[in-house]
Amino acid sequence: MRLTFCRPFIPDLRHRHGGVSKKSPYTVPFYSQVWAIAKRQTLLKFQDKFGIYTGYGTSIVIALIVGSTFYRLPQAASGAFTRGGLLFIGLLFNVGEIAKGVVESC
Numbered sequence: 311m312r313l314t315f316c317r318p319f320i321p322d323l324r325h326r327h328g329g330v331s332k333k334s335p336y337t338v339p340f341y342s343q344v345w346a347i348a349k350r351q352t353l354l355k356f357q358d359k360f361g362i363y364t365g366y367g368t369s370i371v372i373a374l375i376v377g378s379t380f381y382r383l384p385q386a387a388s389g390a391f392t393r394g395g396l397l398f399i400g401l402l403f404n405v406g407e408i409a410k411g412v413v414e415s416c
């Protein structure tokens with residue numbers, strides 16, 4: 311099955327410029343780009359010290375609460391359902407933290 315809706319774009323792709331030559335000083339390897347982006351994101355993240363400390367504090371408090379709730383679970387099959395709940399709470403909390411970070415970056 312051929313995709314006919316792509317045909318109008320093919321001439322544009324064939325006549326595209328090759329870009330920067332290999333010996334140009336403006337050519338940067340992929341690992342250098344990744345390093346620059348990681349460095350930039352780290353510097354941006356550490357500008358909000360209150361957010362970092364609040365996030366760490368919240369994580370520690372939630373970990374203590376969940377850990378004390380599920381302390382000394384039975385090793386038999388009767389504790390299996392509770393262990394599943396523990397994993398769910400851990401995943402749910404991490405998803406909430408990630409969603410908060412996505413909202414803050416917008």
